Ligand SMILES: *[C@@H]1O[C@H](CO)[C@@H](O)[C@H](O)[C@H]1NC(C)=O
């Protein structure tokens with residue numbers, strides 16, 4: 560089981576790098592609908608969930624994302640993100656740092672945040688619009704991108720030779736895999752937690 564998961568994960572990482580390297584050429588590979596449904600493992604879908612896959616189920620089943628999911632639940636953002644995907648025509652992108660990324664942040668840094676700050680930090684990991692992977696190249700040219708946290712957190716997306724980085728003041732995170740790319744809810748895997756200047760000052764520099 561563990562082994563199968565690792566193989567699946569490797570395949571995901573490999574396929575995203577293939578997609579990224581092919582990024583200059585349209586059309587990009589899109590997951591067929593059936594694959595997206597299979598990933599959620601919830602059939603039949605409940606009426607509210609018809610437009611988008613089940614975020615909780617995806618983060619539970621598809622990777623080392625327990626820490627991020629835990630914080631989303633703690634800050635009541637699962638439904639907010641899910642609704643952004645299902646009830647708006649904008650969709651959503653969620654950048655999910657892997658568990659190891661959270662482990663690399665000093666424990667006092669995250670535990671020192673108020674619940675509102677923690678919520679803003681989680682929202683900093685999301686864009687209130689679905690972009691295709693190919694759009695990241697364009698995003699990298701427009702400068703700071705406003706996240707779901709609005710003015711409290713902007714990130715710079717950079718696209719360089721097939722590698723996409725998402726940068727905040729104290730973190731340079733790289734997209735290391737794609738969990739789901741299809742609209743309305745795309746989920747990408749980051750190797751670092753985004754740490755915006757509005758939440759963290761130089762004095763309490765959060766990385767180890
Ligand atoms: C989403 O999945 C979770 C965990 O599998 C489940 O508890 C929840 O009821 C599902 N939500 C919807 C709207 O299907």
Ligand SMILES: *[C@@H]1O[C@H](CO)[C@@H](O)[C@H](O)[C@H]1NC(C)=O
Nearest residue numbers: 702703714715726727728729
């Ligand atoms: C984002 O890019 C702008 C220039 O477009 C730069 O001024 C700013 O420092 C960058 N921010 C980060 C966190 O890299």
